[in-house]
Amino acid sequence: MLTEDGNHLYVSYDEYHNLIEKLALKVYQSEWAFDTILCLARGGMRPGDVLSRIFDVPLAIMSTSSYRANAGTEQGNLDIAHYITTPKGEIAGKVLLVDDLADSGHTLKAVIGQLTNNYPAITEMRSAVIWTKELSTFTPDYSVEFLPTNPWIHQPFESYDSLRPAQLLEKWKL
Helix, strand or coil: CECCCCCEEECCHHHHHHHHHHHHHHHHHCCCCCCEEEEEECCCHHHHHHHHHHHCCCEEEEEEEEEEHHHHCEEEEEEECCCCECCCCCCCEEEEEECCEECCCHHHHHHHHHHHHHCCCEEEEEEEEEEEECCCCCCCCEEEEEECCCCEEECCCHHHHCCCHHHHHHHHCC
């Protein structure tokens, strides 16, 4: 649900999973066959996992991080892992790069640059995200929703960003 001022988008679990399914359909309808899904952790892990299951292809994971301050609400320096976790040796062939959103576009551009320079076995790469913000300097190959007001997206699992074990203990009275 988008707030009236357009500054915040609140997404329920059901909406979130419906959007991932719509993303899968966009990729499927393009008739592009790929060998592996590479998701960017953390935001791309849930969409990457679901797409990997739907398309029945291996899931590789590359960690990136830029939103760490204030329970993940402030962007800082971008860190990109030097290694990719994949069940099939080195990542190769046609790769679908998956993240949750193209916000500024900086992460996706940087990752594609690193992959292009360091992984010559990748023969083709396309990108897929749930949301693309207007301010993004990167245009993904597949995207479900375009957000012209650049809202802050409140994803359903973000409550865990500020939840700590002691709070769970209190909640569940174990």
